[in-house]
Amino acid sequence: MELGALSNLDFEESGEWPFVVKVAALILICALVWGAGYYFIIKDKRAELEKLEQKETELRQVFETKQAKAVNLDAYKEQMKEMEVLFASMLQQLPRKNEVADLLVDISRTGLENGLEFELFKPEGERPIDFYAELPITMKLTGKYHQFGQFASGIAALPRIVTLHNIKMGPMTDAGVMTIDLSAKTYRYFDEQEK
Numbered sequence: 001m002e003l004g005a006l007s008n009l010d011f012e013e014s015g016e017w018p019f020v021v022k023v024a025a026l027i028l029i030c031a032l033v034w035g036a037g038y039y040f041i042i043k044d045k046r047a048e049l050e051k052l053e054q055k056e057t058e059l060r061q062v063f064e065t066k067q068a069k070a071v072n073l074d075a076y077k078e079q080m081k082e083m084e085v086l087f088a089s090m091l092q093q094l095p096r097k098n099e100v101a102d103l104l105v106d107i108s109r110t111g112l113e114n115g116l117e118f119e120l121f122k123p124e125g126e127r128p129i130d131f132y133a134e135l136p137i138t139m140k141l142t143g144k145y146h147q148f149g150q151f152a153s154g155i156a157a158l159p160r161i162v163t164l165h166n167i168k169m170g171p172m173t174d175a176g177v178m179t180i181d182l183s184a185k186t187y188r189y190f191d192e193q194e195k
Contacts, residue, residue, distance in 0.1 A: 090161070091189050099160070100135060100186075100188065103158070103160050103162070103186055104123055104137070106158055106160075107137065107155065107158070107162065107184060108121055110151060110154035110155055110158070111139075111141060111151050111154075113154065114143070114147045114148075114150040114151045114154060115143055115144070115147045116141045116142065116143035116147050116148070116151055117141065117142045117143060118139065118140070118141060119140040119141065119142055119179070120138060120139060120140035121137065121138075121139055122137065122138045122139070123135065123136075123137045124136045124137065124138060126188070128190075131189065131190055132187050132188060132189050132190060133187065133188045133190065134185055134186075134187055135185065135186045135187065135188060136183050136184070136185050137183065137184045137185070137186075138181075138183050139181070139182055139183070139184060140179065140180070140181050141179070141180050141182070142177060142178070142179050142180075143177065143178070143180075144176050144177060144178070145172065145176070145178060148169075148178075148180055152164060155184065160186060161186060161187055162184055162185070162186045163184070163185050163186075164182055164183075164184055164185075165182065165183045165184070165185060166181070166182060166183045167180065167181075167182045168180065168181040168182070
């Protein structure tokens, strides 16, 4: 069949077209229907499917995380109980308001027992922080190097929590004596009335 004969085809007499033209027309119609169906129906559904697949992946990750937590729930509860016991024992190591004066005496006694001389021992005001208060003490001590080490060990052995900060050691004299500036901090848990 020649190309010129194609322009003479009548759509009303399509049943009498040659077989090759019928097949080509059928393929063209099928391609148009498939293309229109894809463009108007499938294209939007495919984008929606991709979004839903992404959401499914996110939900699956959330589910797996929650499932892992649920599996370990008993272990978490047991760990929480242990932490509460540990926290309560640590709170016992914090001085109460009426015990602060005794703690100050214990700190100064620890220094004196280790042979240190206090040039300055200045408790400062309480600084409230969350559920506890910080009680800083500025000190300037004179003594030998090993006496400072024994003092630090003695502070660590006190029944209450005391930490040492901003330690500045001066030069050692010929007699082996030196000066150290430091601040000690203890912490006080707020009572229910203070909260």
